[in-house]
Amino acid sequence: MEHYEMTVHEEHRSERIDKYLTSIESNWSRTQVQQWIKEDLVHVNKKVVKANYKVQPEDVVTVDVPEPEPLDVVAEQMNLDIYYEDQDVLVVNKPRGMVVHPAPGHLTGTLVNGLMAHCDDLSGINGVMRPGIVHRIDKDTSGLLMVAKNDLAHESLVTQLVNKTVTRKYTALVHGTISHDHGTIDAPIGRDKKDRQSMTVTRDGKHAVTHFEVKERFDEFTVVECRLETGRTHQIRVHMKYIGFPLAGDPKYGPKKTIDFNGQALHAGILGFDHPRSGEYIEFEAPLPKDMDILLDKLRNKH
Numbered sequence: 001m002e003h004y005e006m007t008v009h010e011e012h013r014s015e016r017i018d019k020y021l022t023s024i025e026s027n028w029s030r031t032q033v034q035q036w037i038k039e040d041l042v043h044v045n046k047k048v049v050k051a052n053y054k055v056q057p058e059d060v061v062t063v064d065v066p067e068p069e070p071l072d073v074v075a076e077q078m079n080l081d082i083y084y085e086d087q088d089v090l091v092v093n094k095p096r097g098m099v100v101h102p103a104p105g106h107l108t109g110t111l112v113n114g115l116m117a118h119c120d121d122l123s124g125i126n127g128v129m130r131p132g133i134v135h136r137i138d139k140d141t142s143g144l145l146m147v148a149k150n151d152l153a154h155e156s157l158v159t160q161l162v163n164k165t166v167t168r169k170y171t172a173l174v175h176g177t178i179s180h181d182h183g184t185i186d187a188p189i190g191r192d193k194k195d196r197q198s199m200t201v202t203r204d205g206k207h208a209v210t211h212f213e214v215k216e217r218f219d220e221f222t223v224v225e226c227r228l229e230t231g232r233t234h235q236i237r238v239h240m241k242y243i244g245f246p247l248a249g250d251p252k253y254g255p256k257k258t259i260d261f262n263g264q265a266l267h268a269g270i271l272g273f274d275h276p277r278s279g280e281y282i283e284f285e286a287p288l289p290k291d292m293d294i295l296l297d298k299l300r301n302k303h
Contacts, residue, residue: 001064008059017042017053021063029151031125036063073102073131078114083284088153088276089146090119090132093286096142096263101130115147122147123154134158135231142289143170143268148276156276161231167272167283168228170236171215173265173296174245175254178214178222185210185239189232198252199234201242208232210239216296218303221248223296237264248295261295 004025012020018033021042036042037051041064044053055061081093094100094111101112115122115132122132125148132147134157146166148154160166190205192198209229216223222245226236237253240246246254249261259265272283288296 001066004063004065006061008055008057008061010057012055013057014054016051017044017049017055017061018051020055021061029125029155031155032151033063036065039066041066073116074108074113075117076108076113077117080111080114080118081286082118083144083286084282085119087121088149089157090115090149091144091146091271091284093144094137094142094268096140096267096289096291099139100136100145101133111145119149121149123149123151125151125154125158135161137268138234138237138264138266140263141170141266141268142286142292144271144284144286145268146271146273153276157273160273164229165274167270168231168268169270170226170228171267171269171288171292172224172226172236172240173248173292173299174222174224174240175220175248175258176222176245177217177220178224178245181214183212183243185212185243187239187242189235189238199232199238201238206230206232208235208239210236212240218299221299236266259295261291265292265295267292 006024008020018030018037021033022028022030034051037049040048042049043062044055044059082090083093084091099110102110112131112133124131126133132149134146134148134154137143137145146157148157186209187201188203188205189199189208190202192200207230211227211229212224214222215225228235237247237250241253247264247266248254248259250264267288269288270283270285272281274281
């Protein structure tokens with residue numbers, strides 16, 4: 001455990017203690033500092049304080065920084081499809097069928113296992129099982145994910161997600177022919193009380209908004225581009241089912257065995273965000289995976 005001691009100067013008068021500490025030590029994140037405060041590792045004039053304490057000139061602040069928790073997730077060499085990487089962020093194209101992070105009973109073969117073999121500087125905000133993971137996509141959804149390589153980048157990306165400034169566009173094949181070209185689904189999503197493994201539109205759920213645009217129509221299917229405004233679990237799958245156009249191949253929310261595709265036909269093709277360090281907007285596009293391309297070609301030929 002490392003011990004830090006500092007005396008507050010006049011220019012920081014009445015700053016919150018968590019803000020003060022992150023301004024003094026740029027490598028510390030606000031989330032980290034707040035956690036240390038909860039664990040009584042931060043003292044002002046030898047007394048424990050809360051995160052909303054406002055520092056005063058001549059206050060003596062001490063911080064005991066714990067040793068980083070060792071990751072017990074196994075690093076595995078994988079041929080990752082990395083679209084972008086620098087000291088702060090990494091953008092990777094996840095294949096369909098791969099789980100994003102380890103969970104009880106599923107500790108190997110995940111994207112995180114591969115990321116840990118690729119680089120050793122992932123953010124620790126989400127704990128030992130989800131280092132660097134800012135957002136997720138389902139196992140059978142392919143596409144782009146942003147990964148934070150340090151805690152400051154992690155906080156910036158999470159803030160952008162909360163503020164709805166991240167661009168996330170998905171290509172989906174849905175059952176039925178959607179007659180209108182555009183639409184917005186604004187319906188709260190929560191855990192299904194009849195099936196705890198599923199999500200559903202429910203009055204007491206969390207705010208969820210999906211915008212969609214029709215890209216192509218077939219006899220019994222429609223290709224849509226969905227833009228997420230919020231990021232609830234299974235959001236696109238639940239919302240499209242809610243309006244009567246469930247995703248093709250979706251084993252949980254769609255009709256059974258109507259199409260030869262192992263899992264929902266959904267691809268996170270476009271991802272854009274402000275770079276955490278430079279503030280510059282950057283955007284990436286990943287083409288449809290081969291199996292989804294083949295599926296759409298079959299439908300075109302049939303159509």
